[in-house]
Amino acid sequence: MEVVGMHGLLAAVLVAGLVAPTSAMHDLSVVDGPQADRLTVRPSAVDPADSVFGDGLGRQVVLRGYAISGSTKLAENGFTPFRSTADAAAAFATLPGSNVIRFQLSWEGVAPTPDTVDTGYLDAIAAQIRAATARGLRVIVEYHSDLMSRHLFRPDSWYTGNGMPKWAVDRLGLTGKEYCGPACVTWGQHLLTDNSGVRPAARAFWNNTAGVQDAFLDQARQALVHLKSALPERDWDRILGFEPINEPFDGGMEGLSSAQWDAQRLWPFHHRVRDLLDETGWRDKLQFAEPNVFWNSQLGPLVPALGSTPDPLHRSGIVFTPHFYDQARQLPLASPPASGAYLPNFDLIRKTARDWHSPALVSEFGAANDHGGATDTAKEITGEYQALNGLADYSPVLSGTQWHWDPYRGRHHEAQNGNPGKIRTTGDAWNDEDFSVIDQQPQLRDQAYPQAAQGDLVAFSSQALATDAAGDRLRWQVLRPGNGRDYFAGTPFALTIWQGRNSEAPTQLHLSSTLDSPNTVVITESGVHRLADLPGDPRQRTDELVRRGDRLYQWTDSPGVARHFQLIVRDPGLSDIELGELQRALSTVVAAGQNPARVFQN
Template sequence: MSNVRARLLAVLLVLCGVLTVTGPPSATAGTALATAVPDALAFDGTPLTVSGGRFVDATGREVVLRGYDVSGEAKLAENGGLPFASVADARKSATALRALGGGNSVRFLLSWAYAEPVRGQVDTAYLAAATAQMGAFLDAGIRVYPDFHQDLYSRYLFDPDSWYSGDGAPQWAVDLGDYPDESCGICLFWGQNITQNGAVKAAQYDFWHNAHGLQDSFLAMAEQTMTYVRQHLTAEQFAGVLGFDPYNEPYAGTYDSGQTSRTWERDLLWPFYVRFRARMDAAGWQDKPALVEPNLFWNANIDSQRQEGGLLDAGTLGSRYVLNTHFYDQKAISAILMWGKAADGQYVTDFGTVRDRAAAAGTTAVVSEFGHPLTGTVADKAPTVLKAMYQSLDSRVKGADWWTTPAASGPVLSGQQWQWDIYHGRHHELMNGNPDKVLTAADAWNDEDLSAVRLDDSGQVTLRQDARLLDRLYPSATAGTTLAFTYEDRSRDGSTTLTWNPVPASLPNVAQLVGSGQYGLLAWRSNGTAAPTELHLPASFPTASTTVVSDLGTVHAPPAYTGATGIAAAPEPGGTGSRRLLLTAPDSGTVHYALVTNGATAPSASLLAAARTELSAWAAQKLG
């Protein structure tokens, strides 16, 4: 990213246009462009840290990470356990993820099997390829956190003619166990192998009990991997690496006599994380958090699956650990436990549990996987399920109640949607090495179809879901503490536009300004940080059609940022063409608000002023 300033300036020049602005003197039309965007607006050469229960950047701003898991391709053998066939494909994917998907971060999948195919020997060719692919995302201004991924422990547990497959541990690790022939019995979903397949259960049990020194080998491999990544990224790239996810979806396999899910977390899972944390420190990752997952059934939404946990006995996690969990609506996926579609507020309780647990542990949280099948018998639920999940990441208050009780919103959660696989529908995977079972369709993994993207016939990355749902307005960096946030994306379920958070009739001028457009509203308390608050601007918010109503002023078609503008637009780092809205308020202890909408066409000064009056009164009453 050595040419980031030149790229940012080039995009800034494109943003110039005719501007209509009302408000304080700092928000004036036709402001001259500076020679470059200040350093605080690019990757600033320092990592994010965890402080006060938030991700915080070097300027003291509260950061929200949104993006995708990259990618389930790493589960497959066709590209040697890598997310991409080449660095060029990684660059193409990163550009699209930023510009089309609105992401500023990815969870980047790695494979133990390919990192250590021979016990005690890491494959530096694999690590070199994986590191170069990570670099493509970091160069696009996208923060990365690697994940040693596993599902069903290992592909080498499964027979060539099996109905299912796994990923994770190398063959030598499986050979040590002399496990029984795998069988899931009557299983409708691949995930049932976790609790029903004797081979999978026994292998997981062995790992957590360090049988044959398996865990020791994994940790040694992890340290070598992290050392390699640090040494082969530039300092600026490594600053964009958030931390490391040690182990995907941990589960006991089977419990010892008298053991519970909670005591398993206390006695086996948490000590593993402490050991992994020490390996991070030894590898030079001491300033980056471990993003640790509780047992995978902790926050399940089916009572028969839900288990006590959430690392309850780990004490205060603090700045060196992040609570990292997943969420899938198993009721909706089951087809029989939830007959209808998701509705406004469907998951506010589930995601509220994540917020509460992170707060009690003295850290922040990330929902590093969430999603829903896009084909099959339950695919018709996907538009509403995904909208409800994003809604609950934004706020713990459902849309119908948000304008009445915005102060109950809670922090905006970071999250990664599963998944971003550009090879969707174009795979060539020999399932379990079987040349007679070549998988090409969907995600080429146990009949899953969750990728948000694919390559079209011309080789261009194309969204498979509504862009209004995926490319969202969100506060990527807040100069202070977020008090409340909501985003009405107006995404679609077929031909129906979903509006779960309409502007109330008590704010008629705001409602007129928004009309049938999309809108978001952020309220925050400043903390004296000089750097601006930033919101990602979706492609559906072109600068010329974006309106902002704030206590900082009112602006239609925000001017380009110069470092001295109260409300402005600027490119996001990485040269992908994505943009952000900047709100500068270098005071402390003040409650600010900003409504951002694309629903207005050349709004009058009187309408902007009336909307501002309404919002100011609302903020004073509801936010204090």
């Protein structure tokens, strides 16, 4: 290993290659084993009021990946994300840096009739899941629905839905009844104004009218049992849990306040699901519970949130699982988001998760493709990842699955609501949406993040320099380590800060393609290193770094609760002397409990 900018005894020790003074040798074989896949929830040692994900090796875990995928909404695919298992394997082979996916299936696919569970459909789902777990991906199984059901719509309807099968809609007497008004400017308007089809269907589900909620849970029970039996042990190890419903909405409060509706309608449903998991062999898996979709909806200063901050569920095994989209950018007079714009929104998520005694996993966020103006795609996505990471001296690093990874973008052939005169081919082929990230610039679709930390994460910040709709690089962050100088406002970097040492297994960073360069430098409290010179296997040296593929591993061998850091910078443009000065400044500011990353606006 070439060591640059180091001096004195520390350099002599590292260059001499003395064996690290730990209770165990540095071993990378464990990081992809069963213990690494076992997910736990525990308090953070940095602030016990916060809960974090952990693995069976004792490390803190951050989950990042994509929803797979919007194609589940489409009849053309038979309500599966992929047309074949081969397509699934090909897609997962190109998924950059993800360690989790939110894998969708459909009630309509599982239960085509009231008394039938389609085991062929479930076997196809299991095979596609195995294509993911074979590549080491963790999986959240999610029943996806939007606007309740496509069967509420007619062949000539402007929009469509997905989820509830036709027999359930027939049972409610709502088949083809949708009507959101004389002008329906977006499909989401159905949630607010469609008092003929979509909203009554939602109310019926929450009230268990005609037993439709019972019917949903009955087929879910059979599906959960079947999927568990269809997945071999190592594949089952990588199933994190179950998300039973997408973007639940009330359909009308029926005189209840938002808090009362949560307590009397939504929370009882989530408790029924948790009971179901405990009874079907999923007891050790997590339930990912989403609040009312309107709880954090903000359409600018004129329209307040339509829900309220959800009270805690007060039950173990349940994870707070909100969504975030920037509806405010849809307003006529809106301006594009600036650096730091979403930090308050995601800090509200952090606060609510703290109240729940749960980590937060933001199971949907993202932005439509190729938009400029107020809905600038690059600015929205860059801002969302900036806010997921946080920029405070201490900020829980949030997990999330972006919407969505659809390899069929622009190559669909969906007859909307069964109408051969309305063949949808472009974008996502669903209600004029186009969110699939597969063709986005690498700076957006491949984000660096700490997959695991040997201790407890204190902060993480990164900058990828995506290009906005005007052709400008988004220089949205800067490092200010307290030596009177700003660093890397126009340079890609990732800074991880953690506290203590809870595991023999190393801190693990996903090395994004943006950061991978012959001139990339890694700076830690132990020294300055060239990425190109790092070995691919441990050499049993103190506090060593190893680079293997798109992962950067770092061991911290000293016990105690000291804070540690890793800064990786592409082409820093600094001399060895300047790098040494930066390394010392970072060591000082991190030890003092400060995060040198700051908001910057170009």
